[in-house]
Amino acid sequence: MTPPPTDRRSVARLLESPDQSLVDLVDSLLDKGVVLDGELVLGLADVDLVYVRLGLVLAAADRILPPRS
Amino acid sequence: MILYLYALADRVERLDGIAGVGDEPLVQIETANARLVAGWIAAPPAIDRATLEAQDRVIRALHDRASALLPMRFGTAVDGVEAAVRAVSIVARTLPERFELVRGREQMTVRVLRTAGAAGASGSLGSPGATGATGATGATGASYLRARASREVPPEIAPLVDGTRTIARATRVERGSSDLLATVYQLVERGRSAEYREQVERIAATLPHLRLRVSGPSPVFAFARD
Numbered sequence: 001m002t003p004p005p006t007d008r009r010s011v012a013r014l015l016e017s018p019d020q021s022l023v024d025l026v027d028s029l030l031d032k033g034v035v036l037d038g039e040l041v042l043g044l045a046d047v048d049l050v051y052v053r054l055g056l057v058l059a060a061a062d063r064i065l066p067p068r069s
Numbered sequence: 070m071i072l073y074l075y076a077l078a079d080r081v082e083r084l085d086g087i088a089g090v091g092d093e094p095l096v097q098i099e100t101a102n103a104r105l106v107a108g109w110i111a112a113p114p115a116i117d118r119a120t121l122e123a124q125d126r127v128i129r130a131l132h133d134r135a136s137a138l139l140p141m142r143f144g145t146a147v148d149g150v151e152a153a154v155r156a157v158s159i160v161a162r163t164l165p166e167r168f169e170l171v172r173g174r175e176q177m178t179v180r181v182l183r184t185a186g187a188a189g190a191s192g193s194l195g196s197p198g199a200t201g202a203t204g205a206t207g208a209t210g211a212s213y214l215r216a217r218a219s220r221e222v223p224p225e226i227a228p229l230v231d232g233t234r235t236i237a238r239a240t241r242v243e244r245g246s247s248d249l250l251a252t253v254y255q256l257v258e259r260g261r262s263a264e265y266r267e268q269v270e271r272i273a274a275t276l277p278h279l280r281l282r283v284s285g286p287s288p289v290f291a292f293a294r295d
Contacts, residue, residue: 012182012248015282024178024284025121027252032290033142034077036156 071146072153073110075127077103078135079168087130090114090123100154101161103139103168106131107153113146132175132288137168139293171256171292174238177265177285179253181226181245184280223251225279232272236265241291250279254291262286 015023073089081104084095089108098105114120121143128140147153222230222242230240230253237255245251257265266283273281 012280015180015182020284022118022121024287025118025125027178028140028287028290029121029124029143030116032293033140034145034160034293035142036074036145036160 070109070111071113072107072149073114074141074145074147074153075106075108075124076131076135076141077105077139077157077164078131079137079172080104081106081131081135081138083134087127087134089127090120095127098150098153100157102164103157103161105153105157110146113144116143128288128290137172138288139164139167139171140288140290141293167293170239171289173259174256174289175259175262175286176289176291177237177255177257177262177283178287178291179229179255179269180282180284181223181229181250181253182280182282183248183250184278225276226251226253228276229253229269229272229281233265233268236261236268239292256289256292257286259286 073091073093075089075095077100081097084097084106087095089095089110091108091110091114093108093110095106095108098107114124124143128138132138132140147156223244226242230242233240233255236257238258239256241254243252243254255265262285265285269281269283273279
């Protein structure tokens with residue numbers, strides 16, 4: 001059975017899981033840090049700036065974390 | 070080949086023994102007001118757990134060797150040294166102040182969670198007197214900025230911010246969603262993280278409706294942007 005959205009997005013659940021450290025990684029590396037201006041910079045990296053900024057924990061965690069039953 | 074950018078530092082003593090996410094040797098590039106630490110790699114790194122962990126290891130190793138280090142956002146790359154210098158030149162004017170803020174310091178992170186028995190999502194927007202979205206829109210200049218900033222600080226976390234004032238050198242708060250009330254990022258002097266944790270534990274004992282999850286110390290990711 002698919003858990004309800006609120007449960008699936010529960011931060012507490014993530015933080016209590018073995019993936020707690022991954023939450024910090026995603027938050028730090030994908031959402032923080034120096035942002036250099038200029039399309040060339042991030043465009044060449046093949047990492048969509050929009051994805052990085054808006055995807056944040058939800059999209060990134062969905063992609064990285066193993067599926068939950 | 071692309072030049073993959075890891076961090077800006079005031080200076081890094083040595084880079085030996087530190088390999089990049091592609092196991093490449095790191096180089097230092099002299100730019101205006103900063104040294105840029107980078108590595109030549111064949112292709113952009115994938116966004117997966119192993120690569121994130123690899124980049125985290127690189128940044129932590131660099132942080133240990135630099136008194137002031139500003140990590141780059143994951144995935145930042147340019148096509149050569151000239152492009153890197155040009156990109157850094159855009160932010161160069163702000164770098165001395167940013168280095169000064171983080172010099173000799175490390176980041177602690179506190180995630181403030183509502184417990185099951187706590188009231189639902191807070192409908193209040195910031196401290197008493199703070200305007201809501203409509204009010205803030207009507208404000209101008211400094212009053213607008215103050216209103217906007219106050220909305221990011223839920224009143225429930227005031228005891229945490231106040232209680233860590235003597236040890237925290239800078240604080241950034243991001244309002245959360247769902248059961249995450251807010252994330253509090255604070256800078257402390259390097260070596261004082263244990264003392265910080267103890268202080269947060271004491272504060273947590275006085276906040277039965279909240280759960281405080283502390284992580285760190287880490288490089289100063291949340292303070293790297295201007």
